[in-house]
Amino acid sequence: MFSHERVIIRRGPDSGLPIIVAVHSTALGPALGGCRLKAYPGWRDGLADALRLSAAMTDKCALAGLPNGGGKTVIALPAGTIPEPELRTAALHDAGTVIEELGGRYATGPDVGTGPDDMVTIGERTRHVFCRPVAAGGSGDSSPGTAAGTVAALRAVCADRFGSPSPAGRSFAVLGLGRVGARVARLLAEAGAQLIVADVDPARRTLADELGATWTTPGEALTAAVDVLVPAALGGVLTPSTVAGLRCAAVAGPANNQLDDPATADLLHRRGIRWAPDFVVSAGGVISATAVELQHETPDQVAARLDGIAGTLTGLFAAADRDGITPAAAATAEARRRLSRRNGPAD
Numbered sequence: 324m325f326s327h328e329r330v331i332i333r334r335g336p337d338s339g340l341p342i343i344v345a346v347h348s349t350a351l352g353p354a355l356g357g358c359r360l361k362a363y364p365g366w367r368d369g370l371a372d373a374l375r376l377s378a379a380m381t382d383k384c385a386l387a388g389l390p391n392g393g394g395k396t397v398i399a400l401p402a403g404t405i406p407e408p409e410l411r412t413a414a415l416h417d418a419g420t421v422i423e424e425l426g427g428r429y430a431t432g433p434d435v436g437t438g439p440d441d442m443v444t445i446g447e448r449t450r451h452v453f454c455r456p457v458a459a460g461g462s463g464d465s466s467p468g469t470a471a472g473t474v475a476a477l478r479a480v481c482a483d484r485f486g487s488p489s490p491a492g493r494s495f496a497v498l499g500l501g502r503v504g505a506r507v508a509r510l511l512a513e514a515g516a517q518l519i520v521a522d523v524d525p526a527r528r529t530l531a532d533e534l535g536a537t538w539t540t541p542g543e544a545l546t547a548a549v550d551v552l553v554p555a556a557l558g559g560v561l562t563p564s565t566v567a568g569l570r571c572a573a574v575a576g577p578a579n580n581q582l583d584d585p586a587t588a589d590l591l592h593r594r595g596i597r598w599a600p601d602f603v604v605s606a607g608g609v610i611s612a613t614a615v616e617l618q619h620e621t622p623d624q625v626a627a628r629l630d631g632i633a634g635t636l637t638g639l640f641a642a643a644d645r646d647g648i649t650p651a652a653a654a655t656a657e658a659r660r661r662l663s664r665r666n667g668p669a670d
């Protein structure tokens with residue numbers, strides 16, 4: 324079912340590239356969602372990504388307790404291209420123009436392929452942008468917040484599965500050492516966890532060595548015998564075939580849209596593997612960016628909010644067990660409740 328409020332697809336006048344801005348819902352407030360700059364086989368694949376990711380942002384914001392809805396921007400590069408700086412700037416300007424036309428119904432931030440400096444470029448066309456560098460008046464990189472929220476989620480997962488929230492002595496396979504994954508791995512190593520790590524970029528191996536982590540291939544990391552698998556790269560890693568090969572007690576990570584299909588959550592459940600919904604685990608970025616830029620909160624207040632992800636997850640696990648459903652179903656139901664409370668008569 325098509326449930327998005329508004330989707331704009333345009334050939335960017337400055338860049339000539341497909342610019343896609345999907346606003347899924349503003350029922351709880353202005354939509355939030357990052358700007359993804361990524362190569363796709365075709366622009367329709369970028370559109371599919373924008374539709375899925377923006378819908379997930381609606382659930383993410385609702386469960387994070389934010390007065391915001393979900394959206395996403397995708398700049399769909401032709402397969403195999405890495406844009407020259409001028410083309411990159413032009414594409415970000417094109418995205419900013421579309422966002423400005425939405426008049427505040429949607430604000431963007433960093434995502435796969437973009438960072439704080441790119442938010443400055445988008446900000447040359449619109450005010451509706453989060454996470455510009457601190458020197459430029461923003462809250463800076465959102466990945467520390469996302470990583471801190473992920474570690475809070477992992478503590479809740481450890482408490483749920485092993486009776487203690489401490490990651491010390493537990494084993495984790497971190498799949499993807501990008502801006503968020505690398506920080507999560509570091510925080511886990513500092514907390515005394517045993518780590519297996521992987522990334523498609525062989526240069527990330529130096530981080531593995533520094534952390535005393537075992538470096539392996541993404542395929543091996545996915546099926547490693549560990550306590551918790553932590554997907555921290557691109558989405559779609561959990562499919563019927565990968566789930567069949569998993570050897571972990573739980574899966575919890577910051578990658579967006581980990582399931583190839585919602586039904587895959589049931590497969591995980593049937594295998595007795597706890598899946599922490601990605602849209603709950605990865606909320607730290609939007610939580611911290613809005614807490615700093617809109618609420619002007621102190622670092623301690625932001626940290627407390629990020630810790631709140633653990634309580635949200637614990638509540639979802641309890642609701643799932645009580646109702647005999649998956650944590651994913653419990654999370655979706657809770658998001659629906661929060662959205663309908665805003666939309667319709669009180670229930």
Ligand code: PHE
Binds near residue numbers: 435
């Ligand atoms: N990439 C972030 C996410 O998926 C998006 C974001 C971060 C948007 C910060 C606004 C502010 O949650």
